[in-house]
Amino acid sequence: MELVSFVGRALFVSVFLLSAWQEFNGFGDDGGRAAKSLRPKFNAFVSHVTTLTGQQLPPVDMKILVAAAIALKGIGGLLFVFGSSFGAGLLLLHQAVATPILYDFYNYDVDKKEFSILFSKFTQSLALLGALLFFIGMKNSRRHGRQLRKKAPKAKAN
DSSP: OHHHHHHHHHHHHHHHHHHHHHHHHTOTTTOHHHHHHHHHHHHHHHHHHHHHHOOOOOOOOHHHHHHHHHHHHHHHHHHHHTTOHHHHHHHHHHHHHHHHHHOOGGGSOTTSHHHHHHHHHHHHHHHHHHHHHHHHHHHHHHHHHHHHTOOOOOOOOO
8 A cells, every 4th residue: 555655646746846857957047937937927916915915025036936946846746755744745835825826817807718727727736735735634644543543551460
């Protein structure tokens, strides 16, 4: 059963590791294509947050943001493959931050083609987020379950 679990985690995390590898290879001096495509989406997200909260977010260098995403996906993915809850937490953090920024379906009308594509990717990303939460929950319940199932010491007969 452990082998099946390991293979499942490896397949799951391949999405994150391949994405991190691709972004790392194209990083360059300016953050690469990822930073260029992220800039307008991030600006729209900042505009929404500012409008809704009235708080101005500090300026962020896209190169640093992309590097952080690569680190979260790479390190989190490698740790997760070996069953680490901390690795799952890093991937969870990445998904929670990146999903509403990357898949900004809320910026399009329902009738637009972009809405359907982005909404579909948004829900897929939510499914990944849910799987990570499930993994963390199962990991914690197994740890606590083992503590509860300890056998009571047998009484010695005289």
